[in-house]
Amino acid sequence: MKTDFDYPNKNLLGAVVFRPSFNNFEKINANQAWSLLFTTGQEDKLLGQEIELGRFFTNLLIAIGVAGIIWATYFNNSI
Numbered sequence: 001m002k003t004d005f006d007y008p009n010k011n012l013l014g015a016v017v018f019r020p021s022f023n024n025f026e027k028i029n030a031n032q033a034w035s036l037l038f039t040t041g042q043e044d045k046l047l048g049q050e051i052e053l054g055r056f057f058t059n060l061l062i063a064i065g066v067a068g069i070i071w072a073t074y075f076n077n078s079i
Contacts, residue, residue: 015041030054 016022016036022044028036031054035046047053 016044017041030058034058 028044029051031047031049031051032044034054034057035044039046
């Protein structure tokens, strides 16, 4: 089957990370990284431009990791 449909803006169909305007090896902030994770690469501005929310998710992930390590160490010594 052959189609001759030429979509005018093909960049809207793919993921953000494959768009030419995004993939220039530019640094992204924490909000963009978390937005890409939560939307599986479809949107990089889901959380907005405020950096506090990105820092919150990063610190929450670190806190969960540290709490897990402390818990595993504490309960591993009960043998």
